[in-house]
Amino acid sequence: MAEVHLIGQIASARGFPDNSLFCKFGIHMGNTWNVISGLTEGQTQVDHCEHEDAAYWSHPIDVHFGSKGLQGWPKIHLQVWHKDQFGRNELYGYGFCHVPSTPGMHTVECPTWSPSGTFWEQISQNFLGGSVQLRHPDLVYSGADRYRLHTVARGTVSLQLGVIFRGFSEFGVEY
Template structure:
């Protein structure tokens, strides 16, 4: 992993440490309680510390995939492009990817299915990430049975917070989850190529991955 450099004066323009992730949110699988008529789409946001500046997007890196439907193997293929580019004064607050998974049912209703997050790669090269998601437990066994059976209705296990609190760098989101009982949900495959620029000028040492 990257080793942070000692403190140093601000670098000249054009010599800042840059980090670029490019790839795609490929597919998801094993999301419970869905029927063949239900589609999935993903809201995502790349979050970093206060010393990180997103390049080209003042509002940060927030986006949404198209709606995908399961293939015969139960896989939801998104193939949605991702492109996150930062410059940084410090390695503290390394970028993370936060996701919120939504279900679109046959009646056109939207319901949250799961949440998840994953630290983005800290080594250059190609990486296949698996982002495992979670959801709150229902309030009763009956609600759990309804969810697994795909019974229509609102989700009584939804997070007691708006979507922006999960995606937009809200420090209260982990505190909210710590007070809840949750269970694992499906997984997302994310393919990324990571490029570092000016790392050596900032004394960042890259340790080779063992073979």
């Protein structure tokens, strides 16, 4: 069995309208992949930085995968949330990126977006707060009907990922 070990961190986020941000993440993979050890989902702490336009999390990722094929390569999907002064959580953006397919250290910049919503939903957001959310969050990484969405670009999440391969040469995969 070929193995991929992913070690790194969700480092930071930039370009979002407010501070007090946290990030929920998950790792999605195809049917030929299994998790040998580690957590494939989690959440960072809230970073409230008053004097900078960035949130720093340094949240660790350490997952060990096994696979019998390359199809369904792992993807990291993200949701960036804002915690307001009243303790309410507001979704700021969705994003996803593929786990790098070469061994070594990588810095991955993951752009995020949010659904724009209808005219009335936008007015409601301006006066009451809240945000438009997807009914099926798996659209973020599946791509099935993502082309139908009307979205607004949001900030960028920075990930620092170390990728280690083992046993790929036995399956004829050169890197």
